[in-house]
Amino acid sequence: MSEEKRILIIDDEPGICQTMADILESHGYQAISTGLGRQAIDLAAKQDFMAALIDINLPDISGTDLLRTLKEQSPEMACIIMTGCGTMEHAIDAIKAEAYDFFVKPIDIDQILHRLKGIEEKQSLKHELADKTAEIEEHRNLLSKALKELSGIISNVSESKDFGIRFQNPDLQPCFEIKGCARKECPCYGGEPRRCWQIAGTYCGGVVQGEFASKYHDCSLCEVYKHATSDPVFMIGEEFNNMMHILESKNNELLDAYDSLKNAQSQMVQQEKLATIGQLAAGVAHEVNNPVGFITSNLGSLGKYTGRLTDFIKELSAMVESMGSDEEVARLKSLKKKIKLDFIVEDITDLIKESLDGADRVKKIVQNLKSFSRSDEKEHKYVDIHECIESAVSIAWNELKYKCTVEKDYSELPHVPCYPHQLNQVIMNLLVNGAQAIEDQGKITIKTWQEDDSACISIADTGCGIAEENLEKIFEPFFTTKESGKGTGLGMSIASDIMKKHNGGIRVESEVGRGTTFTLRLPLGQEA
Numbered sequence: 001m002s003e004e005k006r007i008l009i010i011d012d013e014p015g016i017c018q019t020m021a022d023i024l025e026s027h028g029y030q031a032i033s034t035g036l037g038r039q040a041i042d043l044a045a046k047q048d049f050m051a052a053l054i055d056i057n058l059p060d061i062s063g064t065d066l067l068r069t070l071k072e073q074s075p076e077m078a079c080i081i082m083t084g085c086g087t088m089e090h091a092i093d094a095i096k097a098e099a100y101d102f103f104v105k106p107i108d109i110d111q112i113l114h115r116l117k118g119i120e121e122k123q124s125l126k127h128e129l130a131d132k133t134a135e136i137e138e139h140r141n142l143l144s145k146a147l148k149e150l151s152g153i154i155s156n157v158s159e160s161k162d163f164g165i166r167f168q169n170p171d172l173q174p175c176f177e178i179k180g181c182a183r184k185e186c187p188c189y190g191g192e193p194r195r196c197w198q199i200a201g202t203y204c205g206g207v208v209q210g211e212f213a214s215k216y217h218d219c220s221l222c223e224v225y226k227h228a229t230s231d232p233v234f235m236i237g238e239e240f241n242n243m244m245h246i247l248e249s250k251n252n253e254l255l256d257a258y259d260s261l262k263n264a265q266s267q268m269v270q271q272e273k274l275a276t277i278g279q280l281a282a283g284v285a286h287e288v289n290n291p292v293g294f295i296t297s298n299l300g301s302l303g304k305y306t307g308r309l310t311d312f313i314k315e316l317s318a319m320v321e322s323m324g325s326d327e328e329v330a331r332l333k334s335l336k337k338k339i340k341l342d343f344i345v346e347d348i349t350d351l352i353k354e355s356l357d358g359a360d361r362v363k364k365i366v367q368n369l370k371s372f373s374r375s376d377e378k379e380h381k382y383v384d385i386h387e388c389i390e391s392a393v394s395i396a397w398n399e400l401k402y403k404c405t406v407e408k409d410y411s412e413l414p415h416v417p418c419y420p421h422q423l424n425q426v427i428m429n430l431l432v433n434g435a436q437a438i439e440d441q442g443k444i445t446i447k448t449w450q451e452d453d454s455a456c457i458s459i460a461d462t463g464c465g466i467a468e469e470n471l472e473k474i475f476e477p478f479f480t481t482k483e484s485g486k487g488t489g490l491g492m493s494i495a496s497d498i499m500k501k502h503n504g505g506i507r508v509e510s511e512v513g514r515g516t517t518f519t520l521r522l523p524l525g526q527e528a
Contacts, residue, residue: 006048007116009033010040010066011055011082016107020053023109029116037061044070049077051100051119053112056083056090064090067097078119082107129261136258171231175204175224195238197225198245211249296359303352310345382415385423385455385522389446392427396435400444403435404461409447416455416522418502423522426495426506430459430518433491437463437516453524454504460517466510474508 007024011017012035021031032049034040037058044052052070056063067079078100083090094102101115175181175196176189183189186203188196196202197219202209205217219225229235317336321329336342393406400406434444442462449456466474475496499506503523510516 005120006030006032006050008040008043008049008052008077010037010052010058010063011035012057012059013055016055020107020109020112023113024116027113035059037063037066040066041069041073044074044077048074050123051078051080051116053080053082056081056094064093064097067094067099071098076123080112080115133258133261136254136261172228173224175202175222178224178227179204195228195241197222198242292359292362296356299352299356299359303349303356306348306352310349313341313345380417380419382417383420383423385413385416385448385457386410388420388423389427389448389457392424392431393446395424396428396431399432400435403438403440404442404444407443407445409445411447411449413448413450413455414524416524418522419498422498422501426498426520427457427459429491429495434459434461434463434516437461437465439464442515450524451521454521455524457520457522458517459520460515462515465512465514466508466516467512468510471508471510475506 005028007029009017009020009024009031011020011033014035017033017035021033024031029050032043034043035058037060040052040054043049054063054067054070058066063081063083067081070077070079079098080101080103081090081094081099082103082105084105091102100119103111172193172195174188174191174193176183176186181189181203183203187199187201188194196204197215200209200211204215204219204222207217209215209217225238229238317332320332389408393400431444438444438461444462445458445460447458447460474492476493496506499520499522505521507519507521508516509519
């Protein structure tokens, strides 16, 4: 059994370990279980595991401490926390310890299998990416070595044949002069002699030519090439020049491909972390929703009971005042005044109403958090853009409320086809960036409108702005204007990729000291 399919189960309940092991093995995994954290550390030191399922309450060590130890020992192992008492503190500790996921007992084994399948696919993709990167690196090294060897050969020719002077090649004449060409738009027209066979976009042969070695016209038959290589020494020099040109072009292509792969790998890691946080947030939101529900219900019942008690107290007071002696009535009024009964009866209704309002606000926050954190949602569907904006504002509110006011100018829009979670991610990124750009107090304005066949969203801040020389760079991977350690430089790159995925676009306008405006465009009625 490959270590890629090996799962470590750590739970002090033997029945749970055995049940999960049987199910995992029936799906092609090798399951090894233990009830002790120390024994799990020893097992992980002796053999590789694809993933570990960790109970947070163990007899000899806490699940969170075990998680940290296993991640230090085996960074590639995906660790999933299981607990019967999922709290916000547990979830936050798990996130800090780099947990892959967080499940509350009783465990849904189908969800476990789904997560393991995802881990398996991601590890396979990482291995494939690593192999591809190694292959490209090997090719690049080979090309660099070949380039260096050819440079050495050219140097030897220069030393023995006075090749440095001959590289100037006096026989290399301007092609437009030799051929009598008058096409001024050709790259070779006018100026110093150039090796036209190495230049793309020339018009030789009556058609536009491509890069060197992929031209439609055979340059070796051209009188310009024949004239430049009439001397055998010059021919050798030009042949080496051609080889060098090809190698340099291919090496540059490989460097670009290598950089693209590194950028893609970094973006994949960043998106994987965002997805994991989203999954953990959704689990926490689900757990918060339950107590909020019964608190709201109890407050409703308490309001009804309070009303009845208030009516009873009023009726009882009226009876005492009508039937009791003057002394008893006076004592009753004195007691009511002493304990501030009238104020309590009036205030208790307001307290319950305010508490119900607060519980309702918590419920809305939880609903927005659950909606925003649907990181596994791959469905492309029609959504209300304004709901996406409200969800993103709610999630980012803690970042916004101390720095700025948020003004909204919504126009009536039809539902837009998109991936809601990804659109939420873009909007929240722009909101947080806008808040961070404001030093003291400012304003963020969100505006929506329809333009032709597109829905448009603009997010404008009154922050410090972006220098003109940086405007074209902000969508490049790893470029950031933030201080070191405060930004990955991937947020805007990912946002740009998401908008391209939607067949839409993102543009930026900014003025230093006055603020920045980002405008998103999403096509209406078009599948991404």
